[in-house]
Amino acid sequence: MTEVDRSRLRALMERERAAFAERHPRSRELFERARGSLLGGVPMTWMLEWAGGFPVFMAEASGARVSDVDGHTYVDLCLGDTGAMTGHSPPEAVTRLAERLAHGITTMLPTEDSIWVGEELTRRFGLSQWQFTLTATDANRFAIRIAREITGRPRILVFNHCYHGTVDETFITLSPEGKPHAREGNGGPPVDPTLTSRVVEFNDIEAVGDALEAEDVACVLTEPALTNIGIVLPEPGFHDALRELTRRTGTLLMIDETHTISAGPGGYTAAHGLQPDVLTIGKPIGSGVPGGAFGVTEDVGDRMFARTDADYQDVGGIGGTLAGNALSVAAMRVTLERVLTEEAYRRMIPLAERFTEGVERVIAERAAPWHVTRLGCRAEYLFQPNPPRNGGEAAARKDPELDTFIHLYLLNRGILMTPFHNMALMSPATTEADVDRHTEAFAGAAAELM
Ligand SMILES: Cc1ncc(COP(=O)(O)O)c(C=O)c1O
Numbered sequence: 001m002t003e004v005d006r007s008r009l010r011a012l013m014e015r016e017r018a019a020f021a022e023r024h025p026r027s028r029e030l031f032e033r034a035r036g037s038l039l040g041g042v043p044m045t046w047m048l049e050w051a052g053g054f055p056v057f058m059a060e061a062s063g064a065r066v067s068d069v070d071g072h073t074y075v076d077l078c079l080g081d082t083g084a085m086t087g088h089s090p091p092e093a094v095t096r097l098a099e100r101l102a103h104g105i106t107t108m109l110p111t112e113d114s115i116w117v118g119e120e121l122t123r124r125f126g127l128s129q130w131q132f133t134l135t136a137t138d139a140n141r142f143a144i145r146i147a148r149e150i151t152g153r154p155r156i157l158v159f160n161h162c163y164h165g166t167v168d169e170t171f172i173t174l175s176p177e178g179k180p181h182a183r184e185g186n187g188g189p190p191v192d193p194t195l196t197s198r199v200v201e202f203n204d205i206e207a208v209g210d211a212l213e214a215e216d217v218a219c220v221l222t223e224p225a226l227t228n229i230g231i232v233l234p235e236p237g238f239h240d241a242l243r244e245l246t247r248r249t250g251t252l253l254m255i256d257e258t259h260t261i262s263a264g265p266g267g268y269t270a271a272h273g274l275q276p277d278v279l280t281i282g283k284p285i286g287s288g289v290p291g292g293a294f295g296v297t298e299d300v301g302d303r304m305f306a307r308t309d310a311d312y313q314d315v316g317g318i319g320g321t322l323a324g325n326a327l328s329v330a331a332m333r334v335t336l337e338r339v340l341t342e343e344a345y346r347r348m349i350p351l352a353e354r355f356t357e358g359v360e361r362v363i364a365e366r367a368a369p370w371h372v373t374r375l376g377c378r379a380e381y382l383f384q385p386n387p388p389r390n391g392g393e394a395a396a397r398k399d400p401e402l403d404t405f406i407h408l409y410l411l412n413r414g415i416l417m418t419p420f421h422n423m424a425l426m427s428p429a430t431t432e433a434d435v436d437r438h439t440e441a442f443a444g445a446a447a448e449l450m
Contacts, residue, residue: 002367002450009405012448016408020052023412026069027057049419051408061088063429066416075434077424078416082259085284085340085377087429092338093287097331106325113333114324117293120336124266125257125279127295132324132332136258136282137165139292140221142318143278144169146296147219147252149310150303157211157220157251159202161391163228164221164256165282172199174392201390202226203234205241212249219252219278224268227259229394230382230421231373239274246277252300254278258292261285262378262425264349265342271376287339289331344428348377351426351435355379358439366446377426406445413441 021028031054035041040048047055056068064087066076079085086093118130133139144156144167158164160174171183172193180199182189198217200207211217220242226232246253255276257267261284264271269279277300282292296304304312312318322328356379359372363381372381383402388394407417415438417424424438 003369004402004449006401009401009449013401013405013408016405016412017053019412020408023072024052024054024056024068024070028054030057030069031055050411051404051419052411056411063087063090064427064431064434072414074411074414074416075430075437076416077426077430077434077438078418079425079427080283080288081418081420081423082262082378082425083283084288085262085425085427086287086335087339087427088288090287090335090339090428093289093331093334096334096338097287097289097327100327100330105327106322108321110324111326111329113326113329117329117332117336120333121281121293121295124336125269125295126266127276127279128298129301130293130295132329133282133292133294134290134320134323134328135165136256136280136292137167138320138323139280139282139294140164140167140170140254140256143254143280143294143296144219144221145317146300146304147254147278149307150300151218151250151252153216153218153251155196155198155217157198157200157208157217159222159226159391160199161229161395162202162222162226164223164258164280169193169196170221172197173395174199174201176392176396201392202232203238203389205238205245208242209245212245212251215249215251217249217251219254220246221254221256223256223258224260224263224272224274225375226391226394227375227378227380227423228421229391229398230388231375231378231380232388232390232394233373233375235389239272243275252277254280257281258283259378260375261340262352263376264345265340268375284340285335286328286331287335289328291328291332293332339428345377348426348428348430351430351432352377352379352424354432355424355426355435355438358435359442362439362443362446365443366450368446368450378423380421380423382422405449406442409445410438410441413444415441 031041059069060067064076067073121130122128156169158170164170171186173183180194182193198211200211253276258281260268278296280294352374356372356374359381363370369385370383383399384397
């Protein structure tokens, strides 16, 4: 296998940084100005994650393209880190949303669209009762509260290096010795997460069994495949065993499909016949307009409303003034009805296959110790030789230096990858030429590095 020469990598990084600064004077100017009024010079500090020293300021985004204020246009494989998996401003959504915008946005009253969306989510995912939020984070937060409320159990179980949004209970990881502790960088936690949560490795069904044995865990919250530490796929039999163990111990199984909706119109759940008690989702289901949802089985719904002491109508800890507003549910409706359709997936998934094949070809040609994994229309490469079995393995083998380099190298060649990892997403507007442009640039980077 060919290793990357680190001193060469650093020299290339310097070259790319200089090129980036030179190509983006207007973005730099706006960033400097923004520092006067915005924390860190950005509207959300996450945007500082972009490689290059400052983010490019977006001027326009349409379909699978983003243009910046310096006049550069990018093939967007980041797609708002999944928030724009629909492509930017899909025309069907723009038309429908313009109508909605002109006729009332938020009223604290339901609209008929919400029923359509609930029925469609049932058709896609199987669960029968739905609620809306504005984010996937909120969907997870509320669903966890409900799980604790109806089971009377204090804890939740998550997998090492999971990500489910800014949900306090989930910021727990395992040390290399297997000891649970607050996730590194966890800012201002309300309580030590080891008091609220247990954490085990993904694919370790024995550890799940041990964690659930005391029957004090309200729910297991997991993505069907981890997607936030690279992609970690479940091993054969893992989900069956997880379902069996959660049922046996009276623990609710909560599946977060926010990213894994890449697997198909009904996410990984429908594609693989999972049977969660609760399902959460957000990000792409509103074509970029904030919208999230959680669905529960009839049994969970009955148990919720059987508890007369729980306040679901006012200040009981579940809710949001703008949640379920007319614009948000109209966006979810048009997205599910017209944009993220079965037909769209029939185009998106082969594009991700093409992406994966291209990257695999480059890896093979260079004998690079890297690999690429695909989950429906989502693909991700990791700079490590074999697919990790769990989050701990994936985190231990991360190569942040190389990750930053590849992001910047691609950015300088007109390709946006998500800044958090090496993820590429295909939208209904993405083309084969877009995918090939990435393959070509990736090949260029590999040739320069090796
Ligand atoms: C699996 C998963 N769930 C939930 C979230 C939270 O989404 P949001 O930040 O839109 O609330 C994320 C965000 O990356 C996610 O990856």
